[in-house]
Amino acid sequence: VLKLYYAPRTCALASHIALEKSGGEYVAERVDFNSNGQRTPEYLRLNPKGRVPALATGRGVLTENPAILLYIAQSFPKSKLAPLDDPFALAQAQAFNSYMCSTVHIASAHRGRGYRWADDEQAIASMKRKVKQNMIDCFTLVENEMLRGPWVMGDAFSICDPYLFTMSGFLEGHGIDVNLFPKVAAQMSAMQADPAVQRVLTVQLS
Amino acid sequence: VLKLYYAPRTCALASHIALEKSGGEYVAERVDFNSNGQRTPEYLRLNPKGRVPALATGRGVLTENPAILLYIAQSFPKSKLAPLDDPFALAQAQAFNSYMCSTVHIASAHRGRGYRWADDEQAIASMKRKVKQNMIDCFTLVENEMLRGPWVMGDAFSICDPYLFTMSGFLEGHGIDVNLFPKVAAQMSAMQADPAVQRVLTVQLS
Numbered sequence: 001v002l003k004l005y006y007a008p009r010t011c012a013l014a015s016h017i018a019l020e021k022s023g024g025e026y027v028a029e030r031v032d033f034n035s036n037g038q039r040t041p042e043y044l045r046l047n048p049k050g051r052v053p054a055l056a057t058g059r060g061v062l063t064e065n066p067a068i069l070l071y072i073a074q075s076f077p078k079s080k081l082a083p084l085d086d087p088f089a090l091a092q093a094q095a096f097n098s099y100m101c102s103t104v105h106i107a108s109a110h111r112g113r114g115y116r117w118a119d120d121e122q123a124i125a126s127m128k129r130k131v132k133q134n135m136i137d138c139f140t141l142v143e144n145e146m147l148r149g150p151w152v153m154g155d156a157f158s159i160c161d162p163y164l165f166t167m168s169g170f171l172e173g174h175g176i177d178v179n180l181f182p183k184v185a186a187q188m189s190a191m192q193a194d195p196a197v198q199r200v201l202t203v204q205l206s
Numbered sequence: 207v208l209k210l211y212y213a214p215r216t217c218a219l220a221s222h223i224a225l226e227k228s229g230g231e232y233v234a235e236r237v238d239f240n241s242n243g244q245r246t247p248e249y250l251r252l253n254p255k256g257r258v259p260a261l262a263t264g265r266g267v268l269t270e271n272p273a274i275l276l277y278i279a280q281s282f283p284k285s286k287l288a289p290l291d292d293p294f295a296l297a298q299a300q301a302f303n304s305y306m307c308s309t310v311h312i313a314s315a316h317r318g319r320g321y322r323w324a325d326d327e328q329a330i331a332s333m334k335r336k337v338k339q340n341m342i343d344c345f346t347l348v349e350n351e352m353l354r355g356p357w358v359m360g361d362a363f364s365i366c367d368p369y370l371f372t373m374s375g376f377l378e379g380h381g382i383d384v385n386l387f388p389k390v391a392a393q394m395s396a397m398q399a400d401p402a403v404q405r406v407l408t409v410q411l412s
Contacts, residue, residue: 060294060298070300074293092273098304101304118329118336122332130324
């Protein structure tokens, strides 16, 4: 059975919601970031990156949201979480998720994890000051150029939606009102109204 | 016909090599970064991100290497550039490419494009100082945990190989000898010996 390693308030929420929406069997195991659980020898054997999400499968461990999300969609095709029969539409979905991980999440991470990219406190403080504007720039692009509405890919819910919802959830912590972006805000509300999303949030935040 | 927008010495090399290896018909159009060609109104209409690569198709424009690479593999299945019939193996390939874009390329970009994440010169200089160690850490993980050899995914060349080759090509600019990583160095040599790779480099560097 699939086992998702997650920590609350991290990007692992995207893969967790997709698993819940897939209808597939899985278990979710919390990694305790407060005690640096992602750096224990046991966890590093599982995922040498020392990050979440990680998805343990019968054939090995997968990492990286864009890969895990595609794997969930392909493993549970009846849930129609991705346009698997249309390479162009699938590439659009992958491009969206790639933007989430390599631009939006990275922009956000410069607030709390600046130590990854600089050692001195002044530089880390300087990075923090730019995060809000960078996130606004990212979400302006999402609002104007990417999100079709009501879901990211249009009428059909897809693996892009849990990932956008996860990134939108970071906005408040950056002091940004999601209502600056009406389509993003509507997608966020629709996600919050989804019982599957509510079940995952209950588990993660309990 | 597919049209790839690229600039020399950028990550667009990955998609360019994959197209050349695919056997498919395409044209490559250079975007002149020296004159800020990626910021012209014409280019921004095509790709509002103002980046390369971008792949114009009959149905629209695709961006982001991990998405374009998968699209190339799916569009030209005879070239066997990805394990399309094996969702787990495909997810492993996508996880590798996701790591290239969201961790390795980002680590590298803090040397020349630190202005994306901070405004003041001292912070940008501080980021630059950390890039070499971050790149060494990334390639240590690639060498020890990811690259199976001789190709990234093992015996079969895949869409992961042009992407790794592109990132390995950044090492010298960071003052890092690729021979610190024997498997990465061997993959790089094998890529350099490939006539398809040579054709692409001739076009890009002419």
